[in-house]
Amino acid sequence: MxxxxxxxxxxxxxxxxxxxxxxxxxxxxxxATPRIEIHVTDSQGKPLDSKILDNLYFLNLQDHPIPELPRQVTQGKLFSDSPQFPFAIALKMLVEGFGEVTLYADNKGQGYSSTDFPLNLNLAFAETRIYRVSQAVSVWKKEAIQFPNTLESRLEKAKAYYNKALNTDDIYLKAKWFNSSIVESLKAGEEAVFLQAKQKITARKNFLFGCNFFGYPEKGEEYNQRFKELFxxxxxxxxxxxxxxxxxxxxxxxxxxxxxxxxxxxxxxxxxxxxxxxxxxxxxxxxxxxxxxxxxxxxxxxxxxxxxxxxxxxxxxxxxxxxxxxxxxxxxxxxxxxxxxxxxxxxxxxxxxxxxxxxxxxxxxxxxxxxxxxxxxxxxxxxxxxxxxxxxxxEFIGLQLYYPEQDMFEINRLLERFGQLGKPIHITELGVSSSTKTDESSYFKEPIGLWHFPWSETVQADWIEQFYTICYSKNYIYGISWWDLADGGSFMPYGGLLNKDMSPKIGFYRLKELLNQWNKIN
Structure with a gap:
């Protein structure tokens, strides 16, 4: 992949x-006839590779992607016809110090028009992320969610880096400071959404913690025992x-x-x-x-x-x-x-x-x-x-969430959006890798994406803890099903909670610990 x-x-x-x-x-x-011009660099100030930039797309302000308009893409520049309604911009790219993630720019929720261009997209990404996280934190505070001073400090650092970037003409320093700002606001967003989720968790009787049961009976008794231990x-x-x-x-x-x-x-x-x-x-x-x-x-x-x-x-x-x-x-x-x-x-x-x-x-x-x-x-x-x-x-909307190349803050925004449809939700399929190695027995073979650090058992466990906590905190989500208990034929490369020999990974024990904590609440 x-x-x-x-x-x-x-x-x-x-x-x-x-x-x-x-x-x-x-x-x-x-x-749509106006043409717009977008500039973007990598974190080192070099024009962003055209192959990466060509994955940029526009959205309306309801987060619905817009069909691609006539465009021309070169190194670090994209020229396109402009939608004739307020729109946002999305692009998956590497953020040094955080990972490979989809970034968004929406002009502080107002959207862009053709008169807002040419646009420095690094600046726009930094500005939008600070705005989104600040707005969310403000709402959560009104719900009596408590945040540590370190979170506020991180947001202030994001703003300070942003201002440094604005106040220099050096393109390399500008790229460096915008990247630093985005790193801080990405981390702040994930920390905030995780903290508010933990504080919102209450008793959830009859919540369904599941997994696909495709390894039975071929994978043997150890598989069966581990399955019933967790699900x-x-x-x-x-x-x-x-x-x-x-x-x-x-x-x-x-x-x-x-x-x-x-x-x-x-x-x-x-x-x-x-x-x-x-x-x-x-x-x-x-x-x-x-x-x-x-x-x-x-x-x-x-x-x-x-x-x-x-x-x-x-x-x-x-x-x-x-x-x-x-x-x-x-x-x-x-x-x-x-x-x-x-x-x-x-x-x-x-x-x-x-x-x-x-x-x-x-x-x-x-x-x-x-x-x-x-x-x-x-x-x-x-x-x-x-x-x-x-x-x-x-009765239920089912949502699949294999590693989506989105950070936890944006995953939370998506869950809230689907929750607004008014139907209860099951997370029916999900998975992330636990190794950067090629897995010839899996569907995708190569691990997808980069979240914080290269995939490992610890990174997989951290992702599981944050994702499950966010989902469990939402009263409209009633079940979560991991996809593939064990490696050796998993959908995601090394995506099992067990190794091929059925020995548990860190993620297995992390999830078990979470379920035990929540069962005590119940």
Whole structure:
């Protein structure tokens, strides 16, 4: 993954039929004629590499990425048509002293217009981060959150470095001071969000701490023992192509074996997923059918599965990644079709089991595909808005949060944004690496990103502690599921909480310690 940037990953994403909101936005974009000029350097004052800079994208002030406009990118400079509405800027880049992270500039929440350019983006990033963190800290203080003087000192240092950068004409010193300012405000933001989360934690009975249960029974008894030591919730695989390779011949025994073990150990199972238009979610016979035929087959499949497991599996991801991302849209469906398929999945699952707890599972939550992919594109947020607008019944929004190249402050902002949709949330999948080495047995092979320090067991454990604490502090989040308990076939390279030999990593013990602390509160 280190050799494939996020733009390359998302660039080939297939399009949808365009919704009304996006149509209007596209019309505005088509009319955009002013050209804008953006300058950015690395922390050493050298013009930023054009390949990195080409990953810059614009957002509206609701954090929705904007389809890419005509642009020209050179070393350290980007020239682009300007959106004709207030917009923000995002770019993933290396911040020396913190890591590789997505930075944002939004002109202190007001957005930019063409008259604000040319723009020094280093300055804009530093200014916006100070503003966002200061505003958040002010709000949290009104909620009686207590912050140490060291946090205020860090924010003051960020402002001081920012002013130093403003007051020098030396481009190298300017870059150095802006980088130092961003480091301090990044750290301040993460410290603040972590501190306020810890102070907001209260008793949370019946919270679901889970993991995918894909290693059973192959990984042996040590895997099983470690699983039940940590988790009360388990995701079991229902990938349609493997579960029913030939229509009418479902592999019930494979699932039943897992369900029986989980029931014996009082662990709640969840089926994942009932509908997914990834290669492994589409049986060969189904792939050849028309859309209308597929709707009928899906409804029958879902009703049969949920009826069979009624009382044994009540949680299901009824549909997975249904907002058109390339790898999950092999049949080329539109947004309207995905919404219709979600309605079918919702109704059929309820018909099979009126006690079902339905989760709609979403990935790529920052929706860079909208900026990088060929228009029209849609975000998971927009898709969920459509589901709610169409009154589709479901119980939980599912969010995937594999290392997103965002800091904890921005992760918190995203969670709050999805929380505003008014539905409770499950964090259905997440993971980060514990090593910088190549992992040939994992899906991605190479570790993704850089958070504070190169990935290690300690860095993984620190990330887990902060992320889980933030999530557990939110009363609209009801469950968190790690993806892959053990290395040796994990999704993220060295992303397990156990080594391949089933020995626990630091992250395993750190998470166990957290759960013990929270159980005492309960």
């Amino acid at each position: 280190s050799n494939i940037n996020r733009r390359q990953l998302l660039q080939g994403i297939g399009g949808f039929t365009v919704g009304t909101v996006i149509i209007n936005q596209h019309r505005i974009l088509e009319a 009360n919730f388990a995701t079991i695989p229902f990938y349609w192509k493997y579960f029913e390779p030939k229509l009418g011949q479902k592999n019930w025994p494979n699932i039943n074996q897992r369900v029986t073990w989980l029931q014996q150990h009082d662990i709640t199972p969840k089926g994942h997923p009932l509908v997914w238009f990834h290669e492994i979610g589409i049986p060969d016979e189904v792939r050849k059918k028309s859309y209308d035929e597929i709707k009928t087959l899906i409804a029958r499949h879902i009703e049969e599965v949920t009826r069979y497991y009624r009382g044994k599996i009540n949680y299901f991801d009824i549909i997975n990644e249904p907002h058109g991302i390339l790898w999950a849209n092999e049949l080329g469906y539109s947004l309207e079709q995905f919404v219709e398929l979600t309605q079918i999945a919702s109704e059929a699952s309820y018909k099979g089991n009126p006690e079902i707890i339905r989760i709609i599972n979403n990935c790529c939550l920052w929706a860079e595909n909208v900026a990088y992919g060929k228009p029209p594109q849609h975000s998971p947020y927009e898709y969920l808005q459509n589901c709610l607008r169409n009154n589709i019944p479901f």
